[in-house]
Amino acid sequence: METQGIASMTDEAQIRWMALGDTTRKPLVVMLHGGPGLPDYLSDVAPMIADLAPVYRYDQRGTGASQWHGRHTLSRHVDDLAELLDVWGAGKAVLIGHSYGTTLAGRFCLAHPDRVAAILLMCGPFVGDWRTGDRAERDRRMSAAQQERLRALQQLPHRTEDQEVELLTLSWFTDHADPERGWHWAAQGARQRRPINWAMNSELGKEGQSDPLDEHLDELRACLPTHVEFLGGDADPRPMSALESLALRLDVPLTRVEGAGHEPWLEQPDAVRTHLRRFVQGTVGPEGFNRFTG
Numbered sequence: 001m002e003t004q005g006i007a008s009m010t011d012e013a014q015i016r017w018m019a020l021g022d023t024t025r026k027p028l029v030v031m032l033h034g035g036p037g038l039p040d041y042l043s044d045v046a047p048m049i050a051d052l053a054p055v056y057r058y059d060q061r062g063t064g065a066s067q068w069h070g071r072h073t074l075s076r077h078v079d080d081l082a083e084l085l086d087v088w089g090a091g092k093a094v095l096i097g098h099s100y101g102t103t104l105a106g107r108f109c110l111a112h113p114d115r116v117a118a119i120l121l122m123c124g125p126f127v128g129d130w131r132t133g134d135r136a137e138r139d140r141r142m143s144a145a146q147q148e149r150l151r152a153l154q155q156l157p158h159r160t161e162d163q164e165v166e167l168l169t170l171s172w173f174t175d176h177a178d179p180e181r182g183w184h185w186a187a188q189g190a191r192q193r194r195p196i197n198w199a200m201n202s203e204l205g206k207e208g209q210s211d212p213l214d215e216h217l218d219e220l221r222a223c224l225p226t227h228v229e230f231l232g233g234d235a236d237p238r239p240m241s242a243l244e245s246l247a248l249r250l251d252v253p254l255t256r257v258e259g260a261g262h263e264p265w266l267e268q269p270d271a272v273r274t275h276l277r278r279f280v281q282g283t284v285g286p287e288g289f290n291r292f293t294g
Helices: 074-087 100-111 131-141 144-155 161-175 179-192 198-210 213-223 240-250 269-284 286-291
Strands: 002-008 014-020 028-032 055-058 093-098 116-122 228-233 254-257
Touching: 002 074, 014 074, 028 074, 028 100, 074 100, 074 198, 093 100, 093 269, 100 116, 100 213, 116 269, 131 161, 144 161, 161 179, 213 240, 228 240, 228 269, 240 254, 254 269
Parallel strands: 028 055, 028 093, 093 116, 116 228, 228 254
Antiparallel strands: 002 014, 014 055
């Protein structure tokens, strides 16, 4: 059974959260969705492990049911997660981040290493000049007409609902290994993961470029918990080599999911389920409960 709630932050922002599983158990798992600027979309992933530990998710401020207007900063989003852990009565948590959510997990670990029991970084974070390879691979997966149409939609000062759905579908279908199923998933997401907070996306993106996670990797490696892993789809348009180099830099194991793109649970659900369950069991087993009591 899923429970939901609204948490008030110290600046009076209201954050909508959801929990699946027995919330009396510790440690809890927090899934951090990507974007930035999208509402939570990990409802299909949480049930894969909710029998092993309670799984919490939330709409980051300014998205979904966590409506908020103001300037977005990475530090404020880190503070939101810390305050949510307080609301949930958790001294520390297992973090599972996806895409931008991996960046948020890393930033949170830098600020609050004592509150992180373990981290699974799924399809990110990407550091260095990964965007060049990403753009090239996306262009390869699109026809010339699709590329031209996407550019035209991006240049419009205002878009209709249908145009917004078309833009997002064209932007997202290349995230997947299978183009036909990818188009279906992208079109579905373009209607469900709305509205997109473009201002949040821009503000956090600019801050991330001015203060990149790349410059904090030595510090991050020093404060990572014992149990950390990377998981990535080998058909993600974002270059796997970028994850490989980061995994080596941080001395963290990386598992590649064959035949999967940026959302591997869609194309290879069994492989992702198996990996997530192994990871969580290794963290919250009998020894884990004794070790992580917060």
